[in-house]
Amino acid sequence: MTSEDFLAALRAVGEQGYHHRHPFHVRMNAGELTPDEVRRWVVNRFYYQRSIPRKDAAILSNCPEREVRRAWLHRIVDHDGHEGSEGGIEAWLRLAEGCGLKRAAVLAGEGLLPGVQFAVDAYVNFARTEPWPVAVASSLTEMFAPDLMAERLAAFRAHYQWVPESAFDYFRSRVTQARVDSGEALGLTLRWCDTPELQRRAVEALRFKCDVLWSLLDAIDHAA
Amino acid sequence: MTSEDFLAALRAVGEQGYHHRHPFHVRMNAGELTPDEVRRWVVNRFYYQRSIPRKDAAILSNCPEREVRRAWLHRIVDHDGHEGSEGGIEAWLRLAEGCGLKRAAVLAGEGLLPGVQFAVDAYVNFARTEPWPVAVASSLTEMFAPDLMAERLAAFRAHYQWVPESAFDYFRSRVTQARVDSGEALGLTLRWCDTPELQRRAVEALRFKCDVLWSLLDAIDHAA
Numbered sequence: 001m002t003s004e005d006f007l008a009a010l011r012a013v014g015e016q017g018y019h020h021r022h023p024f025h026v027r028m029n030a031g032e033l034t035p036d037e038v039r040r041w042v043v044n045r046f047y048y049q050r051s052i053p054r055k056d057a058a059i060l061s062n063c064p065e066r067e068v069r070r071a072w073l074h075r076i077v078d079h080d081g082h083e084g085s086e087g088g089i090e091a092w093l094r095l096a097e098g099c100g101l102k103r104a105a106v107l108a109g110e111g112l113l114p115g116v117q118f119a120v121d122a123y124v125n126f127a128r129t130e131p132w133p134v135a136v137a138s139s140l141t142e143m144f145a146p147d148l149m150a151e152r153l154a155a156f157r158a159h160y161q162w163v164p165e166s167a168f169d170y171f172r173s174r175v176t177q178a179r180v181d182s183g184e185a186l187g188l189t190l191r192w193c194d195t196p197e198l199q200r201r202a203v204e205a206l207r208f209k210c211d212v213l214w215s216l217l218d219a220i221d222h223a224a
Numbered sequence: 225m226t227s228e229d230f231l232a233a234l235r236a237v238g239e240q241g242y243h244h245r246h247p248f249h250v251r252m253n254a255g256e257l258t259p260d261e262v263r264r265w266v267v268n269r270f271y272y273q274r275s276i277p278r279k280d281a282a283i284l285s286n287c288p289e290r291e292v293r294r295a296w297l298h299r300i301v302d303h304d305g306h307e308g309s310e311g312g313i314e315a316w317l318r319l320a321e322g323c324g325l326k327r328a329a330v331l332a333g334e335g336l337l338p339g340v341q342f343a344v345d346a347y348v349n350f351a352r353t354e355p356w357p358v359a360v361a362s363s364l365t366e367m368f369a370p371d372l373m374a375e376r377l378a379a380f381r382a383h384y385q386w387v388p389e390s391a392f393d394y395f396r397s398r399v400t401q402a403r404v405d406s407g408e409a410l411g412l413t414l415r416w417c418d419t420p421e422l423q424r425r426a427v428e429a430l431r432f433k434c435d436v437l438w439s440l441l442d443a444i445d446h447a448a
Contacts, residue, residue: 053293057284060277060300061352066313069277069304073297076284080293089290128285128352 001199003190009203010140010189017210018144020151024221029151031159035100037224038160042096043111044220049092051120053079058127059135068132068192071184078177091170098167115219123212130205133192137202138209140189142182149175225423227414233427234364234413241434242368244375248445253375255383259324261448262384266320268340268444270330273316275344277303282351283359292356292416295408302401315394322391339443347436354429357416361426362433364413366406373399 001009019025027033028041056075063069081087096106105111127135153171156163193202225233243249251257252265280299287293305311320330329335351359377395380387417426 050288050290053290054285054288057281057293060281061285061348062278064274064278066274066277066304069281069300070306073300073304073306076293076297080290080297082294082297124285 001196006190006193006199006202007186009199010137010186010206011143013203013206013210014141014144017207017214018141018148019210019213019217020144020148022214022217022221024217029155031155033160035160035162037220038163039096039099039101040111040223041220042092042099043101043106044113044116044216046092046096046106047109047112047116048120048123048216049079050089051124052088055124055127055135058124059132062128062132062135068188071188072136075181088170088173091173095163095167095170098164113219113223115222116216119212119215119219123209126205126208130201131198133189133198134201134205136185137189137193138205139185140182140206141209141213142178142185145178145182146175149178225420230414230417230423230426231410233423234361234410234430235367237427237430237434238365238368241431241438242365242372243434243437243441244368244372246438246441246445248441253379255379257384259384259386261444262387263320263323263325264335264447265444266316266323267325267330267335268337268440270316270320271333271336271340272344272347272440273303274313275348276312279348279351279359282348283356286352286356286359292412295412296360299405312394312397315397319387319391319394322388337443337447339446340440343436343439343443347433350429350432354425355422357413357422358425358429360409361413361417362429363409364406364430365433365437366402366409369402369406370399373402 024041028038033041053076056072056079060069060072060076063072077085077087079088081090093103093106097103123138126138130138149171153168153175156168156171157165189202193199248265252262257265277300280296280303284293284296284300287296301309301311303312305314317327317330321327347362350362354362373395377392377399380392380395381389413426417423
């Protein structure tokens with residue numbers, strides 16, 4: 001595939017399989033979730049959020065290219081935070097608190113659904129076992145995240161006014177951060193998935209990642 | 225074991241098995257290595273140096289404790305460097321150049337011995353597959369590194385004057401850095417290896433790591 005065809009194949013996977021079309025997500029954006037459903041989503045999605053640094057560290061661990069590791073490292077810091085900057089995991093905990101959940105309960109994984117745990121663990125395991133350029137490609141759902149985040153932020157402000165504005169820092173920060181991150185990840189994917197076999201596996205990796213996110217919502221939707 | 229007994233057991237392993245007693249190391253410090261032997265050591269030890277961030281990323285990937293990950297992350301940066309700071313891998317490449325080696329050849333692994341590769345890969349694999357507190361304990365050879373680095377620096381200045389002082393940045397920086405790092409790692413080991421079973425595995429992990437470093441020098445010594 002040329003770079004253009006490769007990029008088109010990646011985009012087609014996201015347009016078809018990204019979780020913005022999941023019924024639970026459609027109901028969320030339409031303002032149709034009950035407070036309990038919102039909280040269930042927040043608690044379960046937290047398991048995904050807290051696992052991201054472990055996924056990114058697995059990519060680092062598999063990558064022998066120092067320059068790539070240097071470019072990828074900030075993702076761990078973005079989520080774990082560092083002195084003077086709270087990071088995405090802490091921001092998500094404040095979203096949970098804004099939704100009326102207890103911080104300790106969220107950290108203890110109360111209400112975490114097996115299907116969510118299986119899907120997220122599969123994602124971390126994928127990053128551990130696949131070649132690092134393929135694992136990088138699996139993160140390309142970020143290409144579709146900024147639009148989704150912007151819509152989600154508008155939907156929460158419009159429909160879930162019982163959640164305070166201060167809880168939305170995570171959504172706000174990801175609109176721009178996901179744009180930068182997906183640009184980086186796309187550049188690395190185009191550069192390092194440089195054989196037909198790796199290109200094919202990159203497209204499959206993105207499909208797999210879409211399945212992970214979709215399965216999360218399946219489990220959350222069916223827990224009613 | 226009490227903390228005191230546990231610490232004593234760890235120290236005993238290092239005093240007995242750390243590579244400062246290896247014949248090749250004794251000859252190095254006595255000024256008895258030929259320039260070719262020094263270069264062979266530098267090229268092969270580079271494979272260890274460049275693998276350290278992958279080992280530390282494996283520990284991060286296995287660790288669900290955000291605070292621990294935040295404390296451990298700087299090790300990756302210390303070796304890989306970041307904008308405006310070259311890092312340990314680059315410093316080692318300058319040592320190699322100071323010894324008359326070509327940078328490209330070192331990066332391509334020319335002269336890398338199979339026994340060295342096996343030992344280093346075993347170390348990275350250990351960090352990937354063992355519980356993270358046990359993998360942390362394996363890094364405790366750092367407790368013995370500052371003295372060794374100080375002696376090595378003095379030996380190089382005294383006996384290998386064909387290597388310019390500017391090549392010794394790595395040795396210099398590690399004297400203090402290893403002291404800080406080993407303090408951190410020891411604190412984590414005492415805190416998180418909190419069962420008899422984990423304590424036993426921590427002591428074994430340190431013995432294993434001593435074996436890794438010892439095997440490196442065996443392979444280098446026998447390649448003559």
